[in-house]
Amino acid sequence: MAETRAKNPEHKRIAEAALFVSGRALDVNDLARAMGVMSIGYVRELMEELITDYNSSTSAFMVEKLGDRYTLGIKQQYVEKVSSLAGAPDISKGALRILAYISKNEPVMQSSIVKAFGSTTYEYMKELMEKDFIKRSPVGRTKKIETTPTFREYFNI
Numbered sequence: 774m775a776e777t778r779a780k781n782p783e784h785k786r787i788a789e790a791a792l793f794v795s796g797r798a799l800d801v802n803d804l805a806r807a808m809g810v811m812s813i814g815y816v817r818e819l820m821e822e823l824i825t826d827y828n829s830s831t832s833a834f835m836v837e838k839l840g841d842r843y844t845l846g847i848k849q850q851y852v853e854k855v856s857s858l859a860g861a862p863d864i865s866k867g868a869l870r871i872l873a874y875i876s877k878n879e880p881v882m883q884s885s886i887v888k889a890f891g892s893t894t895y896e897y898m899k900e901l902m903e904k905d906f907i908k909r910s911p912v913g914r915t916k917k918i919e920t921t922p923t924f925r926e927y928f929n930i
Contacts, residue, residue, distance in 0.1 A: 785819060785826075820843050824843075871886060881917070883915050907921060908920075
């Protein structure tokens with residue numbers, strides 16, 4: 774017989790606020806810390822309730838589960854109407870070109886990227902690493918480059 778725990782309504786509001794201010798997907802540990810609770814199971818239950826609350830409301834917002842993380846977003850029917858108001862992505866055009874190449878060809882060797890785009894690639898790769906859009910792993914004298922979950926979250930992939 775499953776035990777039903779009384780949920781503190783303040784915890785839902787804290788979870789919403791955390792998702793809003795972070796601007797990224799948060800895992801249950803991040804949310805538990807923000808709420809000041811120890812039970813990961815409690816946080817998961819609360820987040821499932823929050824997802825249901827948003828799905829059944831007339832709000833333009835939604836809470837989504839992405840793997841083992843949660844994010845606050847805009848319901849699809851409102852995205853097109855407000856997307857022109859969003860700021861430009863905080864990424865240079867050169868880095869965006871490199872990122873597009875990586876995502877299309879991943880996993881790809883860094884040496885291949887340098888051959889395709891030249892030595893400025895290293896500067897753009899540093900920018901992409903700082904934003905946690907790519908990860909590198911050594912393979913011989915070069916590195917294998919792949920996109921990260923942060924990249925997929927940022928671009929809704």
